[in-house]
Structures are given as C-alpha cells and as structure tokens.
Amino acid sequence: MESEKRGPSRRGFLTGGLAMGGAAMAAGAAQAGEKAILELPPWTTQLGDGVDARPYGTPSQFEAHVRRRNVAWLTADPVSSVNFTPLHELDGIITPNGLCFERHHSGIAEVDPAEWRLMIHGLVEKPLVFTLEDLKRFPRVNRIHFLECAANSGMEWRGAQLNGCQFTHGMIHNVMYTGVPLKALLDEAGLKPNAKWLLPEGGDAAAMTRSVPLFKALDDCLIAFKMNGEALRPEQGYPARLVVPGWEGNMWVKWIRRIEVGDQPWHHREETSKYTDLMANGQARRFTWEMDVKSVITNPSPQAPIVHGPGPLVVTGVAWSGRGTVREVHVTTDGGNNWHQARIDGPSLDRSMHRFYYEFDWDGKPLLLQSRAVDSEGMVQPTKDRLREVRGVNSIYHNNGIQTWHVRENGEAENVEVS
Amino acid sequence: MSRFLNVLMLAVLVAAPAAAGQLGLGREAAPDEIAAWDIDIRPDGAGLPEGSGTVTDGEEVFVERCAICHGDFGEGRDRWPVLAGGEGSLTADRPEKTIGSYWPYLSTVWDYVHRAMPFGDAQSLTDDEVYAITAYILYLNDLVDEEFELSRANFAEVRLPNEENFFDDPRPDTPLAAEAPLCMSDCKDEVKITMRAAVLDVTPEDGSNPTGAVVVETGTEPVAEAQSALDPALAEAGAKVYKKCKGCHQVGEGVKNRAGPHLNGVLGRTAGSLDGFRYSKAMTAKGAEGLVWTAETLNAFLEKPKSFVPKTKMSFKGLKSADDRAAIAAYLSQFTE
Numbered sequence: 001m002e003s004e005k006r007g008p009s010r011r012g013f014l015t016g017g018l019a020m021g022g023a024a025m026a027a028g029a030a031q032a033g034e035k036a037i038l039e040l041p042p043w044t045t046q047l048g049d050g051v052d053a054r055p056y057g058t059p060s061q062f063e064a065h066v067r068r069r070n071v072a073w074l075t076a077d078p079v080s081s082v083n084f085t086p087l088h089e090l091d092g093i094i095t096p097n098g099l100c101f102e103r104h105h106s107g108i109a110e111v112d113p114a115e116w117r118l119m120i121h122g123l124v125e126k127p128l129v130f131t132l133e134d135l136k137r138f139p140r141v142n143r144i145h146f147l148e149c150a151a152n153s154g155m156e157w158r159g160a161q162l163n164g165c166q167f168t169h170g171m172i173h174n175v176m177y178t179g180v181p182l183k184a185l186l187d188e189a190g191l192k193p194n195a196k197w198l199l200p201e202g203g204d205a206a207a208m209t210r211s212v213p214l215f216k217a218l219d220d221c222l223i224a225f226k227m228n229g230e231a232l233r234p235e236q237g238y239p240a241r242l243v244v245p246g247w248e249g250n251m252w253v254k255w256i257r258r259i260e261v262g263d264q265p266w267h268h269r270e271e272t273s274k275y276t277d278l279m280a281n282g283q284a285r286r287f288t289w290e291m292d293v294k295s296v297i298t299n300p301s302p303q304a305p306i307v308h309g310p311g312p313l314v315v316t317g318v319a320w321s322g323r324g325t326v327r328e329v330h331v332t333t334d335g336g337n338n339w340h341q342a343r344i345d346g347p348s349l350d351r352s353m354h355r356f357y358y359e360f361d362w363d364g365k366p367l368l369l370q371s372r373a374v375d376s377e378g379m380v381q382p383t384k385d386r387l388r389e390v391r392g393v394n395s396i397y398h399n400n401g402i403q404t405w406h407v408r409e410n411g412e413a414e415n416v417e418v419s
Numbered sequence: 420m421s422r423f424l425n426v427l428m429l430a431v432l433v434a435a436p437a438a439a440g441q442l443g444l445g446r447e448a449a450p451d452e453i454a455a456w457d458i459d460i461r462p463d464g465a466g467l468p469e470g471s472g473t474v475t476d477g478e479e480v481f482v483e484r485c486a487i488c489h490g491d492f493g494e495g496r497d498r499w500p501v502l503a504g505g506e507g508s509l510t511a512d513r514p515e516k517t518i519g520s521y522w523p524y525l526s527t528v529w530d531y532v533h534r535a536m537p538f539g540d541a542q543s544l545t546d547d548e549v550y551a552i553t554a555y556i557l558y559l560n561d562l563v564d565e566e567f568e569l570s571r572a573n574f575a576e577v578r579l580p581n582e583e584n585f586f587d588d589p590r591p592d593t594p595l596a597a598e599a600p601l602c603m604s605d606c607k608d609e610v611k612i613t614m615r616a617a618v619l620d621v622t623p624e625d626g627s628n629p630t631g632a633v634v635v636e637t638g639t640e641p642v643a644e645a646q647s648a649l650d651p652a653l654a655e656a657g658a659k660v661y662k663k664c665k666g667c668h669q670v671g672e673g674v675k676n677r678a679g680p681h682l683n684g685v686l687g688r689t690a691g692s693l694d695g696f697r698y699s700k701a702m703t704a705k706g707a708e709g710l711v712w713t714a715e716t717l718n719a720f721l722e723k724p725k726s727f728v729p730k731t732k733m734s735f736k737g738l739k740s741a742d743d744r745a746a747i748a749a750y751l752s753q754f755t756e
Contacts, residue, residue: 073621076497167623205541267524278509284584336610337607
C-alpha cells in the first residue's frame with residue numbers, strides 16, 4: 001500500500017516530517033514558485049471515485065498511519081491483550097469509533113443481535129429477559145463520557161518507559177453513547193429491599209464479571225447500544241454494553257448478557273486478582289472504582305514532534321476526571337517551575353474528555369512540557385513521585401501522575417521524568 | 420464559553436427522561452434459563468453446585484487441559500499467568516501475585532476456572548472437574564495435602580492466606596487531595612531530568628506490529644485471497660472452526676509459535692518439523708516416520724488427536740464433525756509460509 005510508506009517507522013516519520021518543515025521554512029522566503037502550486041496535481045484534472053465506491057467511508061489514504069497499536073511484549077497473547085488510541089493524531093474531544101482502544105480478555109465476541117438477550121434476575125420481583133428491540137422501546141439518553149482502563153499509564157509506575165502518548169495514555173476513549181438508563185431496566189424488574197449489588201456479565205468467552213454497587217447503577221449507568229451515533233463496534237461490545245461513567249473501564253462490561261442483583265459483592269477475578277492496587281506494605285486496595293483527574297499533552301509528544309522550527313507553537317492535550325468536569329489545566333514549559341493557564345475549548349461535560357490548548361512563541365530551546373489538571377471537586381493531578389510516596393510502585397492501576405515530555409532543539413520529544 | 424457549549428449543556432439537562440415506571444417491556448425469565456446462565460459463585464459459597472474432586476483427579480485434568488499454558492505446577496509457561504508460588508513476595512521489589520500468595524477467596528478460583536478456562540474452550544469443564552482442579556491448585560500452593568478432596572460441603576472451610584490484606588479504597592489519598600494553593604511560579608529551585616524512556620526503549624516501532632496485525636487490529640479472521648481450488652464458503656466456515664484452535668495456534672501475517680506451533684503452510688509440512696517449536700517426542704517421531712500434513716492426515720488427526728498421535732502434547736479433544744474438519748483444512752490451506 002502506498003500510504004503505508006508514509007509511516008514505516010517512527011524514525012522515518014521523524015526525518016520525513018523534519019524535511020517537510022524545512023521546505024515550509026524555505027518557502028517563507030521563496031523566490032521560485034512551489035511545485036504544489038505551479039503544477040496541476042491529478043486530483044485537479046482527473047475524476048475521482050463515485051458515490052458508490054465507498055458506501056462506508058474510510059479515512060484518507062494519507063492517514064493510514066493513524067491507527068491503534070499494541071505492545072506485543074505486554075501480554076502472552078493478542079487475544080487477551082490491549083491496543084492503544086492514537087491520542088497524538090486526534091483533536092477535539094470525540095474519539096472516532098475505529099480508533100477507540102480495545103481491551104478484551106478472550107478476543108472479540110461476534111454476537112448476533114437477533115440472539116442477544118439481556119437477563120435481569122436475583123433480588124428482583126420479577127426476573128426479566130429483554131431483546132434488543134425491547135431495549136430500544138425504553139426512553140433513551142445521550143451521554144458523552146470517557147472510558148479509561150484503570151491500567152492506563154500502568155507501565156510507567158517505575159519510571160518513563162514508553163515513548164509516545166499513544167502508549168503511555170492511550171487506554172482511553174471518549175464517545176457519545178446512546179442507551180437506556182440501567183435504572184429503568186431495574187425498575188421494570190422491581191428491586192427487592194435487600195438489593196445492594198449488581199453483577200453484570202459479558203457474553204464473551206471470558207464471561208467478564210464485575211460487582212457494581214447499586215447506588216452507582218441507579219445514579220448514572222446506561223445500557224448503551226450506540227456510540228457516536230452508530231451501532232457499537234464489535235470490539236466495544238456490540239450489540240450492547242454497560243456504561244459506568246467515570247469508573248474504571250473494566251467495569252463497562254461489553255457484550256452484556258446478564259445482570260444479577262444481590263446483597264453483597266462477588267469478589268470475582270477482575271476485582272481480586274486484577275484491578276486491586278497493591279501498596280508497598282503488601283496490602284491491597286480493592287474496589288478502586290473512580291478514575292482520578294488526569295491530563296496529558298498530546299502534541300508535541302514523542303510520536304508528534306515539532307516539525308516547523310521556532311515561532312508560534314500550539315501545545316494541546318486532553319484532560320478528564322471521573323469525579324466531574326475539569327475546572328482548569330495548567331501547562332509548564334520548564335518542568336514545573338512556572339505554570340500557565342491553558343485554554344479549554346469545546347464542551348466541558350461531566351466525566352468527559354476536555355480539550356486544552358496553550359499557544360506560545362517557541363524560541364527553539366529545549367522544553368520540559370507538562371500539564372496539570374484540576375477537577376470540579378478541587379482534586380489536583382499529582383506528580384508521579386507524589387503518587388509513589390503514597391502508593392509505592394507496584395499498584396499497576398490508577399496512575400494519574402503528571403507526564404513530562406522533553407522537547408529538544410530539533411523538535412523531537414522524549415518521555416522523561418524530572419526532579 | 421461558546422454558544423455551542425451552552426446548547427450542549429442545556430441539551431444534557433433536559434434530556435433526563437422522566438423516572439421510568441413499569442412499561443411492561445421484556446418477558447419473565449424461565450427458571451431453566453436462569454439456571455443456564457446463573458453461573459457465578461460467591462465467597463460464602465452461594466452458587467456452588469453439588470460435586471467434589473480430589474487433588475489426584477485435579478492433577479490429571481490440569482495436566483491435560485491447563486498445563487500447556489500454565490505449566491504442570493502452575494509455574495506459567497512463557498508469559499502465561501503463574502498460578503502458584505510467590506508466598507511472601509507481596510512486599511518484594513517484584514511481587515508475584517498468585518492464587519496462593521494474593522487471591523483473597525477460593526470461590527474466585529472455582530468461578531473463574533469454570534467460566535473462562537481453558538482459554539479458548541470456556542465452560543467445557545464439568546463441575547466435578549472444576550472442584551478437582553481447584554483442589555489441585557490449592558495443593559500446588561501448599562495449602563492442602565495430596566489426599567485432599569474439595570466438595571461443596573467443605574468449600575467454605577478453606578481460607579486463602581491473603582484474605583485479610585485487602586481493604587476498601589481510601590482515596591482521595593490525603594496528601595494528594597488538597598494541594599491548594601497551587602504554586603504557579605518559581606515553584607522549584609532546579610529541574611533535572613531523572614529518567615528517560617530511551618534508556619529502556621521498549622516502544623514498538625511503527626509498522627512492525629506482528630502479533631497485533633492479525634487478531635487485534637482487524638478483529639476478524641484474516642481474509643486471504645481465495646485460491647482457485649478453494650471453496651470460499653467452506654473456508655469461511657473454517658474460519659469459525661478455527662476459533663477453537665486460536666487459543667494455541669496462530670495463522671496469518673507475523674505469526675509466532677504459541678502453546679502450539681504456528682499453522683502457516685501446515686498443509687505440506689512434515690509433522691513436528693517447525694524450527695523453534697518444542698514438539699512432543701511423539702510428534703517428531705511421527706514426522707521422522709514420514710507423516711506429512713495433508714487434508715487427509717489432518718482430518719484423521721483432528722478427529723481424535725490422541726489416537727492418531729498417541730502421547731501428543733496437543734491437549735485438544737478433537738473435532739467430532741467431519742464438516743468442521745473439512746472446513747478447517749480449507750481454511751488453513753489459505754495460509755502459506
């Protein structure tokens with residue numbers, strides 16, 4: 001594929017990008033005209049594809065390098081593994097469906113919607129079974145929420161490891177869900193007075209389960225069947241998944257088939273062996289549900305170096321909090337000595353990603369870029385060292401520490417940590 | 420802020436539907452339906468079916484169905500999960516979190532093994548087999564002796580050693596919560612780089628993404644160009660059958676040997692001949708005798724792996740249906756070396 005040639009390796013991409021930057025700069029003082037203007041390109045003179053060529057549109061061939069990527073050494077097998085959202089290629093707050101990171105435990109279940117059923121049973125007046133058609137007859141809502149894996153940035157607990165925000169922060173996506181409030185379904189079945197916990201279960205070959213406290217389910221959980229307007233993608237739980245706003249991604253059970261109502265938690269594998277946070281003293285936190293306030297600069301970053309040289313520079317990134325909205329984001333260019341207020345642009349929604357910008361005139365000197373978010377609860381994104389003081393380095397999950405990118409004179413960026 | 424934002428926020432406010440009453444949607448779940456799906460087990464033993472199994476029985480099933488990934492003693496082959504050992508390691512620099520050293524409840528073992536294992540053949544174990552395997556895993560963790568039998572009756576008596584070491588989420592962790600007033604200028608005396616990712620450089624290179632390319636990224640079975648002799652419908656059916664093999668075998672671009680050898684170009688391959696895969700003696704011996712994989716020999720092998728190659732270490736019960744066997748052969752024929 002021709003487009004593949006554009007991004008065969010990170011190094012190739014870097015040098016290509018720098019060369020382009022050089023050309024642009026020279027063009028600033030151009031004497032002779034540019035080929036891009038003087039010569040007619042084929043798309044200006046020839047006919048392109050007709051309306052029947054791309055019945056389901058795909059991105060431009062020149063964007064083929066924009067894709068999810070995995071880290072092969074992380075897991076034993078890609079069937080129980082994770083890939084990462086290319087945050088450095090995106091803007092605004094919505095993640096396109098095909099770029100939403102994936103994490104599944106036994107591969108993608110290809111569920112036939114005609115055979116999909118949702119059962120609600122346990123401590124209810126009347127155990128019920130719903131079809132997808134039934135589900136779509138309930139009043140529905142639209143909500144934009146981020147979904148972050150609790151292990152996002154988990155590889156960075158012991159120090160800077162991966163060069164690129166796709167890998168350090170890409171276990172997150174932010175889409176608009178259309179679905180039915182879980183409360184409506186539970187009301188339909190009628191909760192018994194001693195109901196306190198739910199056990200949602202997936203229909204995949206991992207039969208994923210998590211214990212969810214009833215208060216959360218009644219508050220804001222959804223059974224969603226659409227993302228960004230279209231049916232859920234298979235890898236995101238088609239035809240229906242649980243949405244648990246602000247809480248760790250593992251609880252958002254995909255391919256959901258069953259919800260049992262009970263009076264105590266189940267302590268299943270994903271809330272004991274996994275998704276518990278081991279502290280330095282050997283004890284472990286459990287039921288660590290909320291995703292704390294966090295942010296990251298997506299551009300520039302190791303996969304997205306500065307290619308235009310000194311002058312006006314747009315620094316941008318995303319911020320989010322599982323406890324509310326993001327109130328403010330600060331950006332530093334000197335490793336945390338001086339901070340500047342960043343500009344949040346676009347919708348500021350509850351438990352959704354926020355987009356921030358910080359524009360300044362870059363003098364071409366090295367930068368130590370960081371962002372620091374503060375949420376509507378007043379929670380402040382901590383430094384990684386601060387987190388380590390409290391939690392040690394073996395807790396795997398919930399690393400919301402401040403990320404540092406070291407940008408060199410040539411515009412290349414590296415994942416570093418600073419004192 | 421922007422008008423767009425105001426409109427959006429307003430939309431969210433008015434969007435909350437009136438408290439849903441009962442709409443009369445859905446139908447009552449039948450008792451046998453609930454029984455079929457209600458497979459979860461709780462620490463107090465709720466949900467456990469009747470049944471029992473001994474350490475000795477468990478060892479047999481484990482070696483047959485689990486050891487290929489988790490090792491005969493739960494030590495974990497390659498990067499597959501470790502199920503035993505690690506006692507006292509939770510405060511170590513590199514903790515080893517296993518059922519014996521970390522898991523709080525035995526019910527979780529029963530529940531998980533029953534719902535999700537063996538990987539790629541979930542919910543195929545009988546209740547007695549799950550009791551037996553659970554007993555064997557306890558034995559591997561030095562928590563019971565080899566005479567032990569686990570049953571529904573004595574289940575709740577078994578406690579895992581690390582149960583007391585879990586506590587509920589204490590966040591916000593006090594020192595992290597209130598950092599106000601936030602320092603905005605002249606916050607540090609000096610700033611030094613203390614660590615660089617380049618030192619380790621474990622970042623995958625763009626484009627070279629062999630394991631992900633096939634299974635994770637496309638999310639579908641690899642669709643190879645149909646060859647002239649290939650029946651596309653049969654090959655498509657084979658793609659479905661292949662899901663039974665996928666836990667152990669890879670095909671397509673950038674394949675690696677997993678629990679089983681990769682199957683690119685398997686038709687025409689001498690049995691047990693792939694470099695870099697540790698076959699059983701039985702399989703290499705078959706190859707030395709001249710066994711080559713063809714549609715016919717593959718058919719015979721997959722019907723009853725352990726009869727066709729006695730002592731093979733492929734712990735797969737085989738494909739009963741002749742249609743499935745024909746389909747998988749057609750499917751595999753698409754992947755050449």
